[in-house]
Amino acid sequence: MNLASETRNDVVIIYVKEERLDAHNSTELKSAVQKLFEDGKKNVLVDLKDVRFIDSSGLGALVSGFKNAISHQGNLKLSSLQSQVKSMFELTRLHRVFEIFPSTAEAVENFQS
């Protein structure tokens, strides 16, 4: 899976550089997020700008990351969801769970507040 990351103001941003986040590649994202929290990172942002398609496994990997954040007293937020990806969060009511921001910059700013 193609993931890129950068750290901005103490927030680790993971950019999912894939068109699809599905059962084929979602385990890798799940592991990457898990490792960040295990390594002591507290603020993780998953940016989904390039993701055009997400399935239940992709949603599950993000839920796993969210639970990981809670168990390590950290935060996991999401940014830059395409409209159809966002609709999957709404269909599964996960938009009530995640803090979702329109852009990376707005999400990073929110971590500071």
Add this chain to the structure above:
Amino acid sequence: MEGNTIEVDIKVPNKTRYLSLIGKIGEDIARELERYSGDKEILAYHLNLVLTEAMVNAIKHAGPKEPEKLVRIVITLHHDDLTIRVYDDGQGFDINSIPAPNFEELEDRGRGIFLIRTLMDSVAYRKNCKENMLEMKKKLG
């Protein structure tokens, strides 16, 4: 392509790397519907999703550790009726025993069948001695 029946009959190895290929076939079918009055891009996503979820389900039940096995997917479009059948020859499962997700609990899994049921008009899973079939129907009129 209205008025004609289209049947796409595909067999692919039961590996997740083929999910994208199968999903794209669903997207292409949605975009070809001349008379469909809804949003074709939304339908394309939904068909991609139900095909992806159904194939993952078949891989799971046919045993992902047996790479020589194939998943067979048959997509039939007749007038406004779309039927997707996904076959596996694994243990099978009882679709009626799969509960809807508990939205108050944060589970990693258990949303696949819910999504299929939400996006399609009817969903059935049949078992017989030779193979199992997940059948999903949607009216596109």
